[in-house]
Amino acid sequence: xxxxxxxxxxxxxxxxLLSGLLTLGIGAAMGLPGLGYFLSPLMGEKDAxxxxxxxAGAKVRLGGVDAAxxxxxxxxxxxxxxxxxxxxxxxxxVKLGSVWLVKRQGGKVDCYSTxxxxxxxxxxxxxxxxxFACPCHDSVFAVDTGKVVSGPSPRPMDPxxxxxxxxxxxxxxxxxxxxxxxxxxx
Amino acid sequence: MLKKxxxxxxxxAGLGSxxxxxxxxxxxxxxxxxxxxxxxxAVIFTxxxxxxxxLAMSYSPSAQQAWGSVYYIQYVVPFGWLVRGxxxxxxxxxxxxxxxxxxxxxIWGAYKKPRELNWISGVxxxxxxxxxxxxxxxxxxxxxxxxxxxxxxxxxxxxxxxGKQLQAVMVGGAEYGTxxxxxxxxxxxxxxxxxxxxxxxxxLALFRRHGVTWSWKLSRDEAQRLTAPFWPxxxxxxxxxxxxxxxxxxxxxxxxxxAPLDAPANPSESYLARPEWYFLGLFQLLxxxxxxxxxxxxxxxxxxxxxxxxxxxxxxxxxxxxPGKRTIYMAIVASGVVAILALIGLAVRDDSRNPQVKKAxxxxxxxxxxxxxxxxxxxxxxxxxxxxxRDPETRARKLFGERCAGCHELAEVSTLxxxxxxxxxxxxxxxxxxxxxxxxDSPEFFGPxxxxxxxxxxxxxxxxxxxxxxxxxxxxxxAGNTGAAGCEPDKVKEAQKVVESKCGDCHELDKTGxxxxxxxxxYASRRWIRELIANPGARHLFGKKNEMPAFGDKLRPEELDxxxxxxxxxxxxxxxxxxPGPADKHP
Numbered sequence: 001x002x003x004x005x006x007x008x009x010x011x012x013x014x015x016x017l018l019s020g021l022l023t024l025g026i027g028a029a030m031g032l033p034g035l036g037y038f039l040s041p042l043m044g045e046k047d048a049x050x051x052x053x054x055x056a057g058a059k060v061r062l063g064g065v066d067a068a069x070x071x072x073x074x075x076x077x078x079x080x081x082x083x084x085x086x087x088x089x090x091x092x093x094v095k096l097g098s099v100w101l102v103k104r105q106g107g108k109v110d111c112y113s114t115x116x117x118x119x120x121x122x123x124x125x126x127x128x129x130x131x132f133a134c135p136c137h138d139s140v141f142a143v144d145t146g147k148v149v150s151g152p153s154p155r156p157m158d159p160x161x162x163x164x165x166x167x168x169x170x171x172x173x174x175x176x177x178x179x180x181x182x183x184x185x186x
Numbered sequence: 187m188l189k190k191x192x193x194x195x196x197x198x199a200g201l202g203s204x205x206x207x208x209x210x211x212x213x214x215x216x217x218x219x220x221x222x223x224x225x226x227x228a229v230i231f232t233x234x235x236x237x238x239x240x241l242a243m244s245y246s247p248s249a250q251q252a253w254g255s256v257y258y259i260q261y262v263v264p265f266g267w268l269v270r271g272x273x274x275x276x277x278x279x280x281x282x283x284x285x286x287x288x289x290x291x292x293i294w295g296a297y298k299k300p301r302e303l304n305w306i307s308g309v310x311x312x313x314x315x316x317x318x319x320x321x322x323x324x325x326x327x328x329x330x331x332x333x334x335x336x337x338x339x340x341x342x343x344x345x346x347x348x349g350k351q352l353q354a355v356m357v358g359g360a361e362y363g364t365x366x367x368x369x370x371x372x373x374x375x376x377x378x379x380x381x382x383x384x385x386x387x388x389x390l391a392l393f394r395r396h397g398v399t400w401s402w403k404l405s406r407d408e409a410q411r412l413t414a415p416f417w418p419x420x421x422x423x424x425x426x427x428x429x430x431x432x433x434x435x436x437x438x439x440x441x442x443x444x445a446p447l448d449a450p451a452n453p454s455e456s457y458l459a460r461p462e463w464y465f466l467g468l469f470q471l472l473x474x475x476x477x478x479x480x481x482x483x484x485x486x487x488x489x490x491x492x493x494x495x496x497x498x499x500x501x502x503x504x505x506x507x508x509p510g511k512r513t514i515y516m517a518i519v520a521s522g523v524v525a526i527l528a529l530i531g532l533a534v535r536d537d538s539r540n541p542q543v544k545k546a547x548x549x550x551x552x553x554x555x556x557x558x559x560x561x562x563x564x565x566x567x568x569x570x571x572x573x574x575x576r577d578p579e580t581r582a583r584k585l586f587g588e589r590c591a592g593c594h595e596l597a598e599v600s601t602l603x604x605x606x607x608x609x610x611x612x613x614x615x616x617x618x619x620x621x622x623x624x625x626x627d628s629p630e631f632f633g634p635x636x637x638x639x640x641x642x643x644x645x646x647x648x649x650x651x652x653x654x655x656x657x658x659x660x661x662x663x664x665a666g667n668t669g670a671a672g673c674e675p676d677k678v679k680e681a682q683k684v685v686e687s688k689c690g691d692c693h694e695l696d697k698t699g700x701x702x703x704x705x706x707x708x709y710a711s712r713r714w715i716r717e718l719i720a721n722p723g724a725r726h727l728f729g730k731k732n733e734m735p736a737f738g739d740k741l742r743p744e745e746l747d748x749x750x751x752x753x754x755x756x757x758x759x760x761x762x763x764x765x766p767g768p769a770d771k772h773p
Binding site for chain 1 (some may be wrong): 229232233236237240243244251254255257258262263264265266268269272417418419421422425426428429432433436561563564565566567
């Protein structure tokens with residue numbers, strides 16, 4: 001009656017093939033969007049709000065700093081304050097970190113990250129000896145060049161790009177890998 | 187190579203016999219389309235589990251963060267909309283296919299001895315499913331979920347005796363908040379899945395123990411003779427059905443680009459709550475039982491229905507499975523199905539016939555769209571609820587509602603039975619100004635006020651000159667607007683001459699003055715609007731005829747700016763009248 005030729009091996013073969021294809025189709029329809037979703041961190045940033053590609057850093061205006069008011073060879077620590085985007089949340093005026101500004105003879109201003117290239121502690125300024133010093137592992141850096149004077153730091157202090165624009169100082173705020181002799185943005 | 191791996195696994199884990207056991211199940215009476223629903227449910231379960239886990243990777247169950255995280259999934263995460271859409275529509279498919287599965291089992295009489303426990307575990311699974319639906323609806327923490335779920339927990343609150351306690355346990359306290367959300371989330375992702383899997387194992391084990399229930403038309407011998415293997419005969423049919431489900435869900439998700447997301451939950455703003463469609467029947471039932479009888483609709487009828495489902499294997503104990511010989515039970519179930527569908531249909535019809543519902547829904551869509559536009563710029567750390575508090579336009583509308591809506595109408599903000607002052611919808615737009623000139627004393631304009639009495643402007647050259655002149659006044663103080671298209675200085679000057687000669691008896695154009703009508707210099711510009719709100723009785727505005735309170739000292743300067751901006755932007759509204767009235771007669 002209804003199952004004429006049900007035991008025909010050819011028919012079963014077709015059914016098996018059909019089943020295989022359908023299983024693949026169902027799997028793909030469920031799996032591919034899921035995979036795309038799961039692996040989305042590997043795709044380029046969809047919105048630039050997170051500060052573009054990782055490692056590129058973000059340009060931040062250094063508020064309340066008057067380049068003319070800086071004293072020559074007298075490092076000044078300045079907080080880097082800007083809006084931070086974390087997934088859907090926008091936090092306004094968040095302190096991301098801080099930088100050292102050093103004005104040179106002739107007016108040029110150098111900018112260093114306060115993050116120690118050794119293991120990431122905050123580098124202080126040693127007023128008495130006129131040099132940068134990391135309190136964690138006693139890395140010491142020269143004020144005029146940022147080079148290592150003594151201690152375990154594998155490389156000089158990390159310089160950051162500074163720009164004068166609209167009567168303000170802007171810093172390209174980046175973070176670098178620690179503990180390496182090469183400077184690698186993260 | 188593959189063969190070697192397979193042999194190794196087979197030898198150590200018995201993979202071959204496991205597969206054989208799973209696939210070689212004999213289907214007595216032959217493979218049938220009627221049996222596809224169980225597999226359909228298995229596939230939907232897998233889909234819900236996969237998409238659910240993915241959603242949980244980006245979801246944040248707190249009253250402040252939930253809406254933002256769902257917004258992020260829906261609009262930012264790659265494929266987020268599709269994953270969310272599949273999960274959303276998958277929930278509906280779960281309920282539909284479960285209903286069909288139960289109906290098939292019922293018609294076949296498959297709950298009868300020895301399969302009573304199959305049926306009972308199935309009814310429990312249905313309840314778990316409805317639990318998923320209920321808890322999931324709240325998770326986006328949007329207006330719809332928030333208010334609809336309130337209805338559900340309030341229903342629990344009407345339970346006799348333990349209502350109050352039951353409600354408090356569900357809500358996680360007296361009021362809706364983060365604890366409600368975390369509670370629902372924990373139920374949705376831990377408790378209910380565990381219950382579902384546990385019950386499913388029992389359900390499937392019992393199914394394999396007793397096998398498929400063949401058609402009542404076949405004798406045991408016939409069924410034995412017609413036996414077909416599950417693989418591939420039945421499985422092929424099952425997979426066709428499953429592929430169909432997945433295809434429909436995918437298409438639906440693509441068509442609506444995921445699932446809807448309403449504005450963030452706002453406890454202070456009432457909302458016309460409607461549950462998801464599969465609960466609409468229950469919702470409709472509540473309309474028929476009021477006051478002390480409410481509990482009949484909320485608790486008693488649903489309890490009887492579920493009680494019947496649990497009891498049916500013990501009530502219908504006759505040997506026969508033929509539906510024709512089980513007429514009472516068939517009739518009960520048929521009328522139950524018809525009743526549920528009819529109640530859903532009535533609920534939909536009631537809403538579609540109610541203009542207030544339609545209006546509320548349109549308003550909700552406007553607010554939702556605004557919320558999403560604001561969210562695109564980033565959601566403040568204090569949560570999506572603060573989106574609007576920071577939004578100037580929303581604050582302005584609220585201010586208008588508090589200060590102006592007692593007398594003035596404004597589209598999407600205020601409608602009045604008896605407006606006491608002009609309708610401000612489209613203020614400053616060409617259309618509205620044209621209507622105004624044609625009939626200044628219409629109820630839409632100065633009809634209800636003492637300012638009434640301006641002569642209508644009807645002859646075409648004057649109307650055109652007046653429109654040209656007035657439309658160009660708002661450019662005052664707007665950067666880059668002077669001399670815009672249609673407002674070339676020559677044209678404006680020419681129009682001004684006509685206005686001076688035709689309207690000059692009552693209106694001055696030099697921004698000061700004391701004639702009876704308001705000064706038209708800078709008409710409808712921000713400056714003009716601001717001055718009007720601050721002091722409408724000023725000599726150069728409505729003077730002695732004015733009835734409107736002066737808001738100059740009642741509002742802070744910043745609030746004045748907000749209102750000014752709201753009215754100023756009305757020109758972009760197109761000027762459609764909010765309340766079609768006599769004014770519309772004038773072209």
